[in-house]
Amino acid sequence: MASQRVKLSTLVEFPIYGLDMSKHIASRGKSHHDQWSPWKRRDYNEDRDGDTIYDLHAVVNHIGSLSSGHYTAVCKNPVTADWYLHDDERVKLIEQEEIVNKSAYILFYQRRSLGGAAGACSSQARTEHWVYRMPAFDYVPPKIRHPANMSGEANSLSTTCQVRQTR
Secondary structure, three states: OOOOOOOOOOOOOOOOOOEEOHHHOOOOOOOHHHHOOOOOOOOOOOOOOOOOEEEEEEEEEEEEOOOOEEEEEEEEOOOOOOEEEEEOOEEEEEOHHHOOOOOEEEEEEEEHHHHOOOOOOOHHHHHHOHHHHOOEEEEEEEEOOOHHHOOOOOOOOEEEEEEEOOO
């Protein structure tokens, strides 16, 4: 008899703020492996607050079956701490209560000691966020030419992003 595979639809509750991983992290005592390991970690104080506390920053949702379906993402704006649902070309502001649901598939957490407070970024962390290190750019919408005006040219869309130096 062949086994039938079915996607589970059980609600798995997960914390949005304050996931404490301290019970699941091995002791950081010295061992003989520390002397030769190419994967040495930076030194830090074990007593630092937040080293084992994580806050949710994004969720990938899957709607459908094991063989087909649709993916969406819920992401937290790092500046305002608002949550947004990204569904193909649609983006909408959602309430925090909508994040934990049966469609949650992959969770993305960030260690609190790396990202500032649980809410919006602090003013110092805000300017250090990767989004502020990107060059400014101006978006020029695609030029759409009507097929009747093309005089034999291939119908194409062109999109241009112009980088603006701001430094």
